[in-house]
Amino acid sequence: MKVLGLIVEYNPFHNGHKYHIKQAKKIVNPDYTVAVMSGNFVQRGEPAIIDKYARTEIALQNGIDLLLELPFVYSIQDAGGFALGSIGTLHRSKVVTDIIFGSESGDIEIMNEIAHILLYQPGKFKKYIKYHLKEGHSYPNARKKALYDYFEKDDKKDIIYKIIEKSNDILGIEYLKNSKLYNTNIHLNCIKRKSADYNEENYTGEISSATAIRKIILDENYKLLEKTIPETSYQKILQEINDGKGPISYENMRDIILYKTRITPKEELIKIYGVKEGLEKRIIESAQRSSDLSELLANIKTKRFTYTRIKRTILNIIFDITDEKIQKFNEYGPQYIRVLGFNKKGKELLNQMKNKVKLPIITTPSRYIKILNEIRKKELSEDIIVHSDMFLEQFNYDIKASEIYSLLYQNKENSKKYNELTRQIIIK
Template identity: 50%
Template sequence: MNSLGVIVEYNPFHKGHLYHLKKAKEKTNPTHIIAVMSGNFVQRGEPSLINKFARTKMALNNGIDLVVELPFVYSIQDAGGFANGSVGTLARMGKINNLVFGSESNNLELLDEIAEIIYSKPASYNSKLKKYLKEGISYPNARKKALLDILKKQEAKEIIESSNDILGIEYLVHLKKYKSDISPNTIKRIGSKYNEKNLQTEISSATAIREAIYKDGLDDLNDFVPQKTLSILESEITSKRGPINIKDLEKIVFYKLYSLTREELEEYHGVIEGLSKRFLDASKKTNNIYELIDNVKTKRFTRTRIKRTLLNILFEIKKVDVKMINKYGPQYIRVLGFNNNGQEFLSKIKKDIKIPIITTVSKYQNIKKRIDEDMLSHSKYKVNSEVMNYIFKKDILASNIYASLYNKRSKDYLETMDFNNSVIKY
C-alpha cells in the first residue's frame, strides 16, 4: 500500500485542485488518496460556500478515496494551528506514506531548512527572536526577521511572505513535532494568486470563483470548475443550502459583541493588545459586518485574522482552550465519506490506530463512555477524554450554527446536520 495524504478545503473544488491531484498522483503513484478537509468553517475565518457533506461529494467525485474532517477548532486557526490539526490527523491515522502540498517556491529543501529552525529553535534563532520581540514587533514579524537574519537568502524572504509556502513550512514543522515518517513533497502553484478576486485563467482562485457565485450565481463557471462540481453546486443552491458567506453571521456576531465586556472579550483566542476595545468601539458604529472588520483591522491585524478572531468569540474559544487542544492534538478521526478504495484503507488502519474512528456521530457517546470508564485502558486508544469531548462539541456546534444560516426552514435547518447526514459512500 502506498497512500497519499492531502490537506484541503475544496471551497469549492475547482480545476486548480484537479491539477494538484493529477500532479500529486504523478509524483507518488498512490494506491489510496486521503483528504483531511475543513468542515463548515474555513481557515480564512468564514463559513464555507456550501456544507462539508456537499464538498465531500465533490472530493469523492474528483478522485479522493477517503475524506476525513479537520476539527473545527483547528480549521479556523492560523497556519500553525491549522497544520497542527491537519498533519496531526494524518500522522495519527497511520499508514500515510506521502503528503503533497502546493508551494509558490517549490523549494522543498529550503522550506524544510526553515521548518527545522522553527522546530528546533537553535540559540542563535531564539536570541534574535527575543531581541525583536523586545522592540515591540509582533511575533509573526519578529519570527520573519529572525529567520532572515539566520538564513541570509533572498529566496527565504519570498518564501516566508507567500501564503502556500507559509502553510507548507508549518506542515513540515508539525511532521517533525509528531515524529512522523510521512514523506513531504511539493507541487509548484500555478494560475491565479489564492486571493485574486477576478476570474482570469482556467485555474482561477477559489476566492474568485466564490465571488463570481455570490455576484452572478453559477453563470459562466464551466471553464473554471469540473462539471461534477457544478452539478453539486446547482443542487445545493437550488435546495437553498447555499451559497453561505460571512454576511450570514452578521446578526449573531453583533449580538455576541453586544453581550460581552472588554474583560470577557480578552479571554478569547486572538484578542490581544487592544483588540477588545477596537471590537467594542467598532460594534457601536455600525451593524454591518464588513464595516466592522474594516474598522477593527490594522496593518498588523489583517482582515483574515480579524475574521478568525470573530469566530473564536462567537464560538467561545478561549486562549486556554486553544493551548489545550494544540498541546494534545486531534483526538479522533471523523469520517465524512469514502469510496470502496477508501473503505479498504479504513479497514487496514483500524487495527493499529491510536485514536477513535467516528463514522456514526450518534455512537460518539458510547466511545466516550468506554474511555471515561477506562474500558480501553488495555486497548489501543490513547486519548484525553476532556480534550476529545471539547473538540467534538465544537464540531457539532459549528454544524448547528452553519445549518441555521440556510435560506429556509427545511428539514436540513431543523435537524442537527451531523446527526441528519450519514457518511457519504461513493
C-alpha cells in the same frame, strides 16, 4: 502500499485542485488517496460556501477515496494550528505514506530548512525574536522579522524572503515543522501550484483562485463559474443552491457576529484565543459603529492585524474558544478521526485503518457517547493518547459548528432539517 494524504478545504473544489490531485498522484502513484478537509468553517475565518457534506461528495467524484474532517478547533487556527491538526490527523490515521502539498515556490529544501529553524530555534534566531518582541512586535511578526535577520547573509536570501511571504509556502513550512513534531514516518513533498494567487480576487481563466470563484458564485455568474470548476463540482453547487442551502457568505453571519461582539464584555473577550494587543478594544468599539461585517472588519483593521486574523478571532468569539482551550488542544492534537465519506476503495482503506489506529474513528456521530465510554474505560488501564475530556470538547465543537452553520442556509427551513448527529456519511 502507498497512501497519498492531502490537506484541503475545497471551498469550493476547482480546476486548480483537480490539477493538484493529478500531479500528486503522478509523483506518489498511490494505492489510495485520503484527504483531511476543513468542515463547515475554513481557515480564512469564514463559513464554507457550501457545506462539508456537499464538498465531500465533490471530492469523492474527483479522485479522493476517503474524506476525513479536520476538527473545527484546528480548522480555524493560524497556519501553525491548522498544520498541527491536519498533519496530526493524517499521521494518527496510521496509513498515510506520502503527503503532497501545493506551494508557491515549490522549493521543499528551503522550506525544510526554515521549518527546522522554527522548530529548534538556534540561539541566534532566538536572540532576533527576543529583540523584535521587545521592539513591540506581535509574536508572528517578530518571528518573521527574525527569519529576515537570520538569513540576511545567506546566498538564497532572496528566495527565502519570498517564501516567508507566501501563504501556501507558510502553510507548507508549518506542515514540515509539525511532521517533525509528531516524529512521523510520512514523507512530505510539495508541488508548485498551478493556479492564481490565493488572494487574487478576480477571474483569471480556467485556473482561478477560490476567492475569485466564491465571488463568481455569490454574483450568480454561473456561465463563468462553469469554466473554473469541474463539471461535478458545478452540478453539486447548483444543486445546493436549488435546495436552498448554499451559497453561504460571510455576511450571512451578520446578526450573529454583531450581536456577539456588541454583547460580550471586555473581561470575557480577553479570555478568547487571539484577542490580545488591544484587539478587544478595537472589536468592542467597532461593533457599535458597524452595520455589516465588511464595515466591522474595516473598522477593526490595523496594520498589526490581518483581515484573516481578525476573522479567525471573531469565530473564536462566536464559539467561545478561549486561549486556555487552544493551549490544551494544541498540546494533545486531534483526539479522533471523523470520517465524512468514502468510495469503495476508501472503505477498504478505512478497514485497514481500523486495525492500526489508536484514535477512535467516528463514522456515526450519534454514537459518540458510546465511544466516549470506551475511551473512559481505556483511560483507567492503558497508556493513552486520547483523553475523554479533550475528545468530548473537540467533538462538541464540531457539533456546535454545524448547528450554527445550519442557521446560515438560505432557506431557513433547512436549519432544522440537517441535524449533525444523525446526518449520514457520504458513500459513493
